[in-house]
Amino acid sequence: MRDMIQEAFTAKDYLSDIRPIWCPGCGHFFILRALAQAFAWLKLPNEQIGLISGIGCSSRIPAYINAYGFHGVHGRALALATGLKAARPDMHVVVAGGDGDGYSIGGNHFIHACRRNMDMTYIVMDNEVYGMTKGQPSPTTEPDWESKFAPHGTGIRTFNPLGVALASGASFIARGFAGDPNGLTKLIIEAIEHKGFSLVEIKSPCVTFRPDEKEWSKTMRKMNMVPTDDVLEAAGKIHGSDGLDTGIFYQATLPVFEPHSTKEKTVADFEKEFEV
Amino acid sequence: MKDRTITVSVSGSGGSGAVTIGLVLLKSIANVGFYGYMSRSSGPQIRGGESSVILSFSDHPIERNADGIDLHFALDWRGFERFSDEIALNSDSCVIFDSSHDTLPDMVAKIGANIIEVNLKEQVKQIKESLPNSFAIGILAAQIGLPLESVFKALQQTLHQKDEAFIKDTIRAIEAGYTLLEESPSLISDWQPSSQSRWNISGNEACGLGALRGGIRLVAAYPITPASDIVEYLAPRLEKVGGTVLIAEDELAAMNMVIGGSFGGKASMTATSGPGVSLMTEAMGLAVASETPALVVNVMRGGPSTGIPTKSEQSDLNQALFGMHGEAPHIVVAPLSIADTVSATQWAVGLAEAMQTLVILLSNQRLGQSRAIVDAVPAKTYELQRKVLAEESAEPYERYAVTEDSISPMAIPGNKQGLYTAEGLEHTDAGKPSSMASDHLQQLRKRESKVAQFDYKDEWAEILTSGKRSRAIVLTWGSTFGSVKESVMELNREGMAIDLLALRLLMPLRVDAIKELCEDKQVIVVEQSYSGQFYHYCLGQGAIGASSLSLAEAGPLMLKKSDIKHFIKEALL
Secondary structure, three states, X not given: OHHHHHHHOOHHHHEOOOOOOOOOOOOHHHHHHHHXXXXXXXXXXXXXXXXXXXOOOHHXXXXXXXXXXXXXXXXXXXXHHHHXXXXXXOOEEEEEEEHHHHHHHOHHHHHHHHHHOOXXXXXXXXXXXXXXXXXXXXXXXXXOOOOOOOXXXXXXXXXXXXXXXXXXXXXXXXXXEOOOHHHHHHHHHHHHHOOOEEEXXXXXXXXXXXXXXXXXXXXXXXXXXXXXXXXXXXXXXXXXXXXOEEEEEEEOOOOOOOOXXXXXXXXXXXXXXXXX | OOOOEEEEEEEEOOOOOHHHHHHHHHHHHHHOOOEEEEEEEEOOOOOOOOEEEEEEEEOOOOOOOOOOOOEEEEOOOOOHHHOOOOOOOOOOOEEEEEOOOOOOOHHHHOOOOEXXXXXXXXXXXXXXXOOHHHHHHHHHHHHHOOOHHHHHHHHHHHOOOOOHHHHHHHHHHHHHHHOOOOOOOXXXXXXXXXXXXXXXXXXXXXXXXXXXXXXXXXXXXXXXXXXXXXXXXHHHHHOOOOXXXXXXXXXXXXHHHHHHHHHOOOOEEEEEOHHHHHHHHXXXXXXXXXXXXXXXXXXXXXXXXXXXXXXXXXXXXXXXXXXXXXXXXXXXXXXXXXXXXXXXXXXXXXXXXXXXXXXXEEEEHHHHHOEEEEEOOOOOXXXXXXXXXXXXXXXXXXXOOOOOOOOOOEOOOOOHHHOOEEEOOOEOOOOOEOOOHHHHHHHHHHHHHHHHOOOOHHHHEEEEOOOOOOOEEEEEEHHHHHHHHHHHHHHHHOOOOEEEEEEOEEEOOOHHHHHHHHOOOEEEEEEOOOOOXXXXXXXXXXXXXXXXXXXXXXXXXXXXXXXXXXXXXXHOO
């Protein structure tokens, strides 16, 4: 029986037949696979998944998943997803995108999506570079990384997404690594199952513009974090990490924003208010 | 007063209660069966600034202020110079002021109006809990000729939550004010009360009601003057009819939330003003490209940049028409009056849903924040619904398939047969991203043709013909309609045969229909923008000829009827 169910839901059921535009060896392939596997494990009906993205290499992902998707404008995926979740609380809303999309142009929405703590999952495929526009520094790029856009490096310290998420009110904060597909699938499953806003920040090497990131397969520590629901402890772990630790840093039960509407009135009731 | 209209203004420094006086008088005139219109103007201060109201009353529906002021009450003169443009006092005006604060300013004295001084400080001393503005209500009610009962009823309707002792003293103060001045002949004695069922409604409330009637279920917005009232009207109501209001972190978020909600199958809208639209513009293009229904209400204020947040202009027309990058065919609709805002908004929701595209509704501060007594607006049936994919559809689904009317069924998430990814990238008919010339052309044509071939029926404009062979036609849009209509009707009564065409549908422009109506006539285009945006638009589209004339005035002052009439007369000399 169990095998039959397993047969009914495999990653394949969630992968579309559109071929990704990504470069061979790109970390995003592993994330796509892990996402499909997580959907299969959770047996989510395809038609109940809303996969929302903005712009960038990673934001192409909705087309590659067999579900309802929205490939919107740069940086606004979380806002669009918020509208969808408010209108359709029954949908499993997953947002995916890159570090530039989420932390730079979409930074304000990131803060407020954490704050709202709506029941959705945000997967950031962080390769510390703008790949689609061919190699410019992003908020997670090290300050001394030299590029045509910033010949001497940006000189600006890197953005700490986990720290910002914690301060802003996200109730599930994790870091994953594209090179650890099993750990990653587990993280995504737990994130989707979590009630509230879950951030899964995934280090995903850009083999084309950041070949140095291939080193991550040696340096990233696989699923070494133990979750806590204590904010101070989580803050210590997040700010104490060198960025190579993976796992759930913080998971807590926090108030979830869910618009409550009733059908106690009709429009005709409101028209009466205007009568003189 | 010749046309059975009286215009009363009240001004005072912040907290003096000018707006309350206006609201009570407006309700009073409604209680005796008449119509009224109240525009308001305030200084930039959050609290403590000057404020003023201008009320026009009549025994027929009126949605504009008359050019001149018949009766003005100054609770004090502080900051009055800010309103001296709007409150057009003349030698025929009667000015009553509270002399306990300050003396008559020179700028008012030299007008030569009939001046009456009252000392309200003395009056307030007589009644414990009274306020100067209560005496003012009584004085104005007596001057207008309003029966006291209508005022008391209005008071109850306005101050429902205040305590009884206060209301009692307020009533005493109104009574005292009523008999304070020498008895004057009633200004409304020959008016015929209406037997129509009437509403007391502001333009922004009208927009909210229209949204509810249209079936809006999600509103996402960021606060901005003068549009926030729409959201404040909807917030407590929408949630009781199964909808939601989302507070967005900024306008970029608001517009994307609207798209997300609409993608989820719920009719969605936002309300904002020009600066907000500027921030929303990229995502507005996404609504067009992804063919997601969305309504953006722009309650226009003076621009550019922060401009004049609290005052009106029609200067966001170019932005609404041409603001987006790329080819982005969409709909632009404008209500013509407060009453018309109800149905125009309902229609706008329907157009967005039916055509699966972006609709911009252009209201403005004057329309939105003015309040009027209007005949009740019956709900309309437009039969405009979203074409959705059937749950049991067996065909392979192509979201952007080219159909006869260029509108393809939209799959609503949850439907097993319709899995698709909505695309902001150019795409194939199946929704797959594509940069091929042939796909681009196919989808450009699809998006253009659904809007171009749609049947807008008679809603696209209000057309008033003189009944004779007219020499001229006045072309206008939006809130200037009220003044233009009265001007044209008066000129017709004076023996000039002039038609009026007021557009509700600004984009796509009904070029052929406009051309036909304008044929062999002197065309005069009237609008409230400095550069004549509407005039140039009509000219550029070939809807009007090169001999057409433009009367374009910048905001925020309302176009005066006398100026419009003068312009038309000069044009036809």
